[in-house]
Amino acid sequence: MEEMIHGLPDIATIRKDFPILKQYVHNKPLVYLDNAATTQKPLAVLNAMQEYYQTINSNIHRGVYSISVEATSRYEKARDHIRDFLHARESAEIIFTRGTTEAINLVANSFSGKFIKKGDEILITAMEHHSNIVPWQMACERLGASLKVVPLQSDGRLDMEAFKALLGPKVRIAAFTHVSNVMGIINPLGEMIALAHEKDIPVMIDGAQAVAHIGVDVRALDCDFYCFSGHKIYGPMGIGVLYGKRELLDQMPPWQGGGEMIDQVSFEKTTYNELPYKFEAGTPNVAEVIGLDLALTYLQNIGLDNISRHEHSLMALLRKELSALDGIRFFGDHPGNTSVLSFLVDGIHAYDLGSVLDKFGIAVRTGHHCAQPLMGILGIQGTIRVSLGLYNTKEEIISFVEALQKAISIFK
Amino acid sequence: MNTIAEKAAQLERDFTVFDDWMDRYNYLIEIGKTIPQLDEKYKTDAYLIKGCQSRVWLYANLEEGLIHYTADSDAVITRGIAGLLIRVLSGNTPQEILDADLQFIERIGLQEHLSPTRSNGLVSMIKQMKLFALAYQTKLNGAANKENKHV
Numbered sequence: 001m002e003e004m005i006h007g008l009p010d011i012a013t014i015r016k017d018f019p020i021l022k023q024y025v026h027n028k029p030l031v032y033l034d035n036a037a038t039t040q041k042p043l044a045v046l047n048a049m050q051e052y053y054q055t056i057n058s059n060i061h062r063g064v065y066s067i068s069v070e071a072t073s074r075y076e077k078a079r080d081h082i083r084d085f086l087h088a089r090e091s092a093e094i095i096f097t098r099g100t101t102e103a104i105n106l107v108a109n110s111f112s113g114k115f116i117k118k119g120d121e122i123l124i125t126a127m128e129h130h131s132n133i134v135p136w137q138m139a140c141e142r143l144g145a146s147l148k149v150v151p152l153q154s155d156g157r158l159d160m161e162a163f164k165a166l167l168g169p170k171v172r173i174a175a176f177t178h179v180s181n182v183m184g185i186i187n188p189l190g191e192m193i194a195l196a197h198e199k200d201i202p203v204m205i206d207g208a209q210a211v212a213h214i215g216v217d218v219r220a221l222d223c224d225f226y227c228f229s230g231h232k233i234y235g236p237m238g239i240g241v242l243y244g245k246r247e248l249l250d251q252m253p254p255w256q257g258g259g260e261m262i263d264q265v266s267f268e269k270t271t272y273n274e275l276p277y278k279f280e281a282g283t284p285n286v287a288e289v290i291g292l293d294l295a296l297t298y299l300q301n302i303g304l305d306n307i308s309r310h311e312h313s314l315m316a317l318l319r320k321e322l323s324a325l326d327g328i329r330f331f332g333d334h335p336g337n338t339s340v341l342s343f344l345v346d347g348i349h350a351y352d353l354g355s356v357l358d359k360f361g362i363a364v365r366t367g368h369h370c371a372q373p374l375m376g377i378l379g380i381q382g383t384i385r386v387s388l389g390l391y392n393t394k395e396e397i398i399s400f401v402e403a404l405q406k407a408i409s410i411f412k
Numbered sequence: 413m414n415t416i417a418e419k420a421a422q423l424e425r426d427f428t429v430f431d432d433w434m435d436r437y438n439y440l441i442e443i444g445k446t447i448p449q450l451d452e453k454y455k456t457d458a459y460l461i462k463g464c465q466s467r468v469w470l471y472a473n474l475e476e477g478l479i480h481y482t483a484d485s486d487a488v489i490t491r492g493i494a495g496l497l498i499r500v501l502s503g504n505t506p507q508e509i510l511d512a513d514l515q516f517i518e519r520i521g522l523q524e525h526l527s528p529t530r531s532n533g534l535v536s537m538i539k540q541m542k543l544f545a546l547a548y549q550t551k552l553n554g555a556a557n558k559e560n561k562h563v
Contacts, residue, residue, distance in 0.1 A: 349487035351466045359433050367465045382465065411488055
């Protein structure tokens with residue numbers, strides 16, 4: 001039995017918390033290695049969401065009756081928990097969205113509409129996920145602004161000299177990812193944010209691939225916006241978080257209009273609610289918020305440091321095993337990366353290997369990973385991506401490599 | 413000349429000999445090797461099938477009222493699937509192709525390639541092959557049917 005760390009639950013015990021890990025695929029045990037796409041949920045999260053619907057489900061922020069008061073309290077306590085999780089100053093700076101994509105769209109619409117005009121620039125990087133490219137493209141089109149892209153070095157890391165040079169006088173906002181969803185590279189946020197702030201450029205960080213692996217302190221980073229998705233941190237789909245500095249959020253106009261985000265409504269004029277509600281129109285996903293709250297608690301009980309250590313040791317094993325095979329090409333792999341690894345096998349298409357790996361019960365992602373521009377820069381159509389989570393084991397890594405060898409023998 | 417239904421039935425019989433998915437995939441890969449070579453000049457974006465994680469180029473020409481397909485792909489399984497479809501549909505009239513029942517794909521255990529995810533090209537390939545058939549059928553009907561002229 002494998003121990004994660006002295007005194008904490010061993011991996012077999014942890015895996016029991018995740019019912020889906022008992023599934024069989026093509027008569028083989030499921031080996032789930034696609035955690036960058038989405039993570040599996042512990043029973044604590046599933047039970048909490050079910051329990052919510054069975055005990056206190058009601059619309060929040062409005063009822064005077066007991067279960068509505070209770071549901072409202074749970075919802076707002078979850079917000080406080082996330083504030084603490086990100087080390088933000090106040091809960092009013094924590095806005096619930098449907099996910100990272102919606103959070104970026106919110107800022108791209110609301111911030112851009114107010115602060116960006118024709119001839120201005122928006123800065124992103126070449127390693128971004130489509131969700132951190134397209135909303136900015138759309139904003140540029142709407143406003144007559146232009147999109148600037150920080151190039152990469154040949155090893156996949158950002159070209160920092162080019163980054164500095166692109167922080168010009170016309171840039172109104174810079175948006176980049178904390179961790180690459182394709183390569184696992186961690187960008188040097190502290191340095192990048194400091195450089196941007198020297199030029200009075202606010203920064204938005206896409207934290208989707210970071211929060212389940214690295215501790216995030218938005219005040220230490222001093223980022224202006226930070227966002228992540230619940231479903232990538234062992235919480236449910238359909239919930240995400242946007243953190244924004246109050247000074248900026250207060251100035252930004254609302255994005256979606258409707259109930260909850262209003263103060264007074266008449267046909268002549270409507271006034272808006274204060275933060276965070278100004279940006280939370282409509283009935284929220286209360287069950288999902290509670291699910292996310294429980295997911296964070298689950299993680300914190302195990303300890304993010306312990307999870308990180310576990311994932312790093314699995315990655316070292318994965319790298320060692322793959323490097324022993326012929327014709328393996330890694331993309332942007334560095335020892336400091338998070339637990340994401342993209343590779344190809346010379347002469348065999350990723351789709352072919354991925355299809356066969358499925359027959360062995362292995363779930364990995366193949367293709368462009370919603371980063372077509374990055375694929376273009378790397379000169380390839382797609383990769384095979386392995387991305388680990390807290391419940392993966394050494395045995396699973398070995399099973400994966402063995403299955404890969406068998407798959408390779410079919411095509412070579 | 414075999415009908416599409418007969419060719420599909422034969423293919424189904426060929427596949428069910430294999431119990432093991434690995435043998436079935438190997439057979440699929442072999443079929444992919446038998447596709448008539450696609451002329452290099454058709455390996456362009458115009459003949460590229462959308463909706464594939466792998467790249468697939470497909471071309472069809474009409475000869476004496478019968479359609480003949482050629483294809484290529486950079487993924488071996490995809491080439492196999494193209495080969496399957498070509499084996500069943502090539503050498504038939506446009507109308508026969510338009511009416512073809514392709515349920516056999518599910519029966520030989522390749523249904524995961526029918527899933528509506530962006531990765532699978534099977535659905536796109538079938539659609540494209542039928543579009544070619546429709547275009548040629550329209551051409552054969554001639555200028556008489558003005559409202560059928562657009563494809």
